[in-house]
Amino acid sequence: MRFQNSIATLCGAILLATLTAPASAGEPGTAGFLSLRLGSGARAAGMGEAQVSLANDATAVYWNPSGLASIQGTSFALQHSEWLSTIRISSAAFGHATDYGVFGLHFSGMYMDEIPKVETASGTAIGNFNVYEVSVAAAWAMRFRDVWDVGVAVKGLNSKLDETSATGWAVDAGIRFHTKIEGLTFAAVAQHLGPDMTFIADPFKLPATGRLGADYKRELAPNNDIILAYDLE
Numbered sequence: 001m002r003f004q005n006s007i008a009t010l011c012g013a014i015l016l017a018t019l020t021a022p023a024s025a026g027e028p029g030t031a032g033f034l035s036l037r038l039g040s041g042a043r044a045a046g047m048g049e050a051q052v053s054l055a056n057d058a059t060a061v062y063w064n065p066s067g068l069a070s071i072q073g074t075s076f077a078l079q080h081s082e083w084l085s086t087i088r089i090s091s092a093a094f095g096h097a098t099d100y101g102v103f104g105l106h107f108s109g110m111y112m113d114e115i116p117k118v119e120t121a122s123g124t125a126i127g128n129f130n131v132y133e134v135s136v137a138a139a140w141a142m143r144f145r146d147v148w149d150v151g152v153a154v155k156g157l158n159s160k161l162d163e164t165s166a167t168g169w170a171v172d173a174g175i176r177f178h179t180k181i182e183g184l185t186f187a188a189v190a191q192h193l194g195p196d197m198t199f200i201a202d203p204f205k206l207p208a209t210g211r212l213g214a215d216y217k218r219e220l221a222p223n224n225d226i227i228l229a230y231d232l233e
Contacts, residue, residue: 032204033159035110035133036170039063040091041077050229052213053176053187058093061106061139064174064189067150068102068141069097073228086113101142102178104152109134117162129162137172149176155192157206161199170206172196183217209233 041059044051051063058075060067075095082088091108114128134157141151153172158165174189189211196203215229 013197023132031207032197033133033157033168033192035089035217036107036135036157037207037209038081038089038108038110040093040106040108042071042079044139047227047229050213050215050231052174052189052211052231054213054215054227054229058095058104058106060141060151061092061093061095061104061137061153062091062108064176064187065104065139065153066141066149066174066187066189067171068095068104068139068151069143069149069176071097071102088112091200093113101140102154104137104141106137106139107135131161133157133159139172147178149178150174155194157194157197159197164199166197167195168197168198168206183219184214185216186214188212 011103021094036068039045039049039051039217040062041055041057044055044059044063046226047054053064055063055067056070056099058071058077060070074097075093077093079091080088087110089108089110091106093104093106095102095104109132111130111132114130116125117127118125135155137153137155139151139153141149143149155172157170170192171194172189172191173193174187176185176187178185191209191211192206193208194206196205198204210232211233213229215227217225217227219225
């Protein structure tokens with residue numbers, strides 16, 4: 001129990017430090033790897049992406065890794081979206097409970113149709129090129145004292161533009177608190193925290209994000225619930 005309390009305290013301290021640190025995501029329009037801002041899961045889309053305290057399945061790897069602690073077996077999710085007929089986003093998420101906590105994986109990829117490559121002077125097409133961004137995350141979460149969920153996720157990132165690519169990494173850290181009021185949960189998460197990535201000699205920042213949220217679930221009848229959720233991003 002003392003070991004678990006120490007882990008909960010450490011994770012809480014890390015999260016508070018990241019949420020209160022000076023913002024370093026850059027001004028609007030200056031951050032890169034923007035596919036990290038694209039959510040995961042149909043339920044999240046239907047809830048207006050208010051998921052920081054609500055996500056409790058495999059998609060929690062993206063929204064708030066501490067939400068994985070609610071999984072009691074195995075959870076799996078797939079998603080594919082298309083924007084404006086040219087931009088495609090696919091994701092897969094997995095979560096599995098063990099005696100040592102819940103482990104999760106998340107893959108997301110954004111890619112586009114081929115884009116004509118032209119010479120600057122003549123404007124003549126000389127071929128095509130591709131653009132894509134890929135993120136692969138591994139996460140862990142555990143519940144302490146039946147009221148605190150803590151979780152962390154580490155992501156590997158790769159972005160490619162024509163023949164040039166950039167690689168990097170980022171970390172997410174989250175926490176949830178189940179109150180004594182049945183159905184009421186508070187949560188916080190810091191997302192996409194990592195060093196700048198670089199295309200050739202041009203560095204760019206990741207879209208670092210902090211979220212605070214709460215949700216309240218009330219059972220109206222068997223298999224008939226109402227959920228209110230709110231996120232501050």
